[in-house]
Amino acid sequence: MCFPAIAAAVGLGGATAAGATAAAGVASASTLSTLATLATIGGTVIQGISGLNAANQTRAEIAAQAETERQLTATQDARQRAQTMRVIRQQSAELAARGVSLDSPTAIALGQTAAQELAFDSQSIRAGGVARQQEFSSQDRLARANGANSILRGTFGAAGQLLTAAPDLWPGFLRQGGAA
Template sequence: MCVLSALTALGTAVGGATGAAATAATGLQTLGLVTSVGGSLWQGISSAQAYSAQMKEVARQKATERALTATKEQRTRLQFSREIRRQATELAARGINLASPTAVALGQTAAQEMSFAAQGVRAEGAATQAELTSTQRVLGARRASSLLKGTTTAAGAFLRGAPDIWPELLA
């Protein structure tokens, strides 16, 4: 009888250990699933935050470029104005009447060139602004894509792992 009780006690102990191991394995599976889902979400959010930071930097660069374009245009106009004044002073020093058709034509040509140069500076600035705006849009799309990817990857990991951890879901 003593042997029979010892065997029964041994069977109960082995069965309890097997149950504990199964519970531990399920706990590890759950931890792995949570880690996988959380990691995917974290990666998506982290990437989105990085893209947002880049978008802010591009916005700062746009503001800087806008100010630089305005300064460059102003300096271009100032240079042309100085050159027009220098040319007028030269003509007057040579004794040419500034109201003469030749002097007026030279002044008009110089003014047209000044306007053309300023338009060139503005066009260059507009092209830079368009390029930076496009960069911002690309970064915004990548931000949205990273959030979507993180979410769908997390959902996929959850849907793949859930039946292993909770088999009653399939019932």
């Protein structure tokens, strides 16, 4: 009688089939573990990219708001100048109606005072606009830094997860000098 027939009669053949099934189960579990690790790594990278995209969206909104504020500041300055010029023309008309010559020292002093007020009001409005623009610039730099931080955190997190999982993914990864 040959050895395979004896092994089958004794039941060793069944053990071989069970061993093959167990080996397939281990391989399947290993594959699932590898897929889970890769999904985790991919998720970390995607999370970093999402953070970068959110930061870029924030930056776009900040830029739009900054442009709107620039336009509002320019409009407010123009309106204030127009209002001050109306007051100057009204004062000139009142002086002329009273018979005061527009080249008299009084009229010139009033005109100079009004011009100084015009310049002061305009400068005040523009300074407020500059302060708001600086605030938007700071917010933009913060959003840019948050985006860069997010993508770096995602990339380095994924790299860390890959290195942590490397011995499980590649069993010979940590071998040194050929010894296990």
